[in-house]
Amino acid sequence: MQAFEVKAPHDYHLVNMDPSEPGDGEVCVRVAFAGICGSDMHIIHGDNAFVQFPRITGHEFAGTVERLGPGVSGVEVGSRVCVDPVISCGQCYPCRIGRPNVCSALEVIGVHRNGGFGGSVVVPADNIHRLPDHIGLDAAALVEPYTIAANVLDRMQPHPGDALLILGAGVIGLTLLQMARAMGLDTIIVTDVIDERLAVARELGATHVLNGTHDDVESRILALTHGEGVPLIADAACVPALLPQMLRLASPAGRIGLLGFSATPSELVQLEVIKKELTLVGSRLNNRKFPEVLALIRDGQLDPLALVSHRLPLREMPDAIELLERHPESTRKVLIDIGA
Ligand SMILES: [Zn+2]
Ligand SMILES: [Zn+2]
CATH class of the missing domain: 3.90.180.10 (Medium-chain alcohol dehydrogenases, catalytic domain)
Structure with a gap:
């Protein structure tokens, strides 16, 4: 064999x-x-x-x-x-x-x-x-990649009506997008640097897509959230250099879910974390999320x-x-x- x-x-x-x-x-x-x-x-x-x-x-x-x-x-x-x-x-x-x-x-x-x-x-x-x-x-x-999304969303504890920013429109970004929609989140912003990927995110229900190479991502996101910042940020781009931007874009009381596996240090400004009382959570693999994902696929939600x-x-x-x-x-x- x-x-x-x-x-x-x-x-x-x-x-x-x-x-x-x-x-x-x-x-x-x-x-x-x-x-x-x-x-x-x-x-x-x-x-x-x-x-x-x-x-x-x-x-x-x-x-x-x-x-x-x-x-x-x-x-x-x-x-x-x-x-x-x-x-x-x-x-x-x-x-x-x-x-x-x-x-x-x-x-x-x-x-x-x-x-x-x-x-x-x-x-x-x-x-x-x-x-x-x-x-x-x-x-x-494809159940396993959805369990990655289910796990990080669980770690971030979404509230109904929270806006979600997904960095990266690769497969994990797209599973996050579908999972978030299945959970009823209605404002989902997706960023990437490849327009073709953003077009797919748009087709799958992203409410806003931004290309980091030619859109001013920070000012656009602050405008979209009335200057408040985003309560939920999921990092499916896994580029260590993006952490400072995530801290700036998070709303007070925001939650940031990290999925990257890089050993490269990221800069972390304590002031941003403390003044907004941010929660940064890591998410690895999945904690018994297979039954939940299978049920969502069975019900046509994914x-x-x-x-x-x-x-x-x-x-x-x-x-x-x-x-x-x-x-x-x-x-x-x-x-x-x-x-x-
Ligand atoms: Zn995988
Ligand atoms: Zn053990």
């Missing part, structure tokens, strides 16, 4: 792999679709401190249960599932207070363990979520397939990577059709 393996930074190829057997409490999932994420690109480029090589990446995937390990009940062979990549210990401080996504012994499927870009993958049975009947396996591969720009077979994975690197203006989620 073929799998996409990153052997070392910048060294990746398709390999033949024997499927592994599920152990106690595990199941083997035959992968149907897997999405390529920005963080897969970081692993490929050697910018992910957590990964050990060689690694079969992929943490956004859906498929069918193929085999059950000993002691697994409540799931049958043939069930259609998607997989929460977060594996936690249940014992440490964050686990004890209900924050398993920052477990001290955190393991992420596709980062610390082999993931979805193989024909089949062994995962803990606790990590699978059965799909409602009419959610396709392609759409289900449109995962609108985020898919390309579908390619696994054998074209190297081309898919090149496509994502060269064409940020025309790529959104690139889905790998594992069975094709």
